[in-house]
Amino acid sequence: MATNPVNLGSSSIDVASIVSNLVANKRKAPDAKIAADQQANATQISAVGNFTSQLTSLQSAIKALTDGTAFTTTKTSVGDSTVLSAAADTTAQPNVYNIEVSQLATAQKTQSGAYTDSKAAVGTGNITISIGDKSMSVDIADGANSLENIRDIINKSKDNPGVTAAIVTGNDGAHLVLTSSVTGKDNAFKVVTSGGDGGLSGLNFDPATDQAAVSAQDALFTIDKLQASSPTNVVTKAIDGVTLTLSKAPASSSVTIANDTSAVSTALSSLVTSYNSFISTYQQLTKYDATNQQVGALIGDATVNSIKSQVSTLIGSQFTGNATGPTSLSDLGVAFQVDGTLKLDTTKLSKALADNPKETQNLLSGDNGIAPRLDKLITSWTSTTGILTQRQNNLNQKKSDLADQETDLDKQMQDYTDRLTKQYTALDAMMTKLAGTSSYLQQQFDALTANK
16 A cells, blocks of 8 residues: 655655655665565465365265265166156165056045036035045035035145045036045045934035045056065055156066166266366476476475375276275276376276276275375365365464554554654755845845945
8 A cells, every 4th residue: 555645745855756766765675575475375375275176176086986876776676667667766775576557546536526617506504524544524505515615724724634536527517526645445434424404415525435436546567476565556665766757557677776877877977087187287287398488386286285185196006805806996997197186997897897886886985995095185285274275274373464564564654654754844945944044144234245
């Protein structure tokens, strides 16, 4: 921040210019040093931040290998998609199942007798609709007892146990249609009317004795000849980790659960891409370009060099946890190139997964596997107590200290400005006074000379 000396003006001395030049000359060197230190510190903050970001990106890229989910990812296929669909989660185990569906789950639906139209009066009294231990009871009064009034009263009841009412008009007239909102035999509903003029009795329905338009029933099916049932057509508990959605009966279909090796290939590809980005950043930050006289911000940095060396060493290390099968990433098709980057041979990886799936998993995701070990290393460097985090904190503290130095220099220069302004203003006043005395004496000498 530049200081602002007071310009008092003078006929003999330019106080403002003198003070401004003296102050500018005095602060030139410390200003330049602070600016240079700030620029160097900002470059370090950016470089260390960029390097740390690349490490955390690498850590994120290997997450599916670190936690092993790349090896628990499965894919499902069905023999006949018109019969059912299937979805598997990470707990599902590879297998083949034969499913025979004999009956789909349905929701109960009843139809009243025919009425002239939706505004026709049905009757008065009470209607009770129950599903299991849940029920609703509504009173139907004269003047509000049309088919559409009853529909609206049922649908709006706060105690509705799960039944919707609608009016369907056919060639014979309007019918009140009641439908359970949930499938399954335990969700069959019962309608009982009482009191009033008796006109509501035509709505009575008992699933135990009456025939519904659609009966409430569970889905019935077999899994490899084992009998099973479900109140809904979405079956979540029949096979561990597998959700079946039944859509056709009677019919049958196979369900195949298989390991999805593409997940491992994707995870290793992410590792290779992220590692190559990390290496590219490292090389940029530590380079020396003699031709263009460019020096990387972290050239010769022991911490950065050590971290890069440890990461590369681990990536290229031999694994001792497998008696047979792959013992290094190169055995899985991940090989170092001349420029220090990695390249993935997916054909070699596919063969390793086919020939030695457990050993491949152990190498990549086992307790002492490459991914978990790399994850721990990166965490040790980037956690709140890690060396890179501490480095970043120190650089940020230095940034704050330099800002304080700049503020202190501004204050010193303002004090210096005030002191110089006071001194040169006093000198200006003295010079003005001396100029006045000199003028007076000159006048006196001139007068004496004129009187001779």
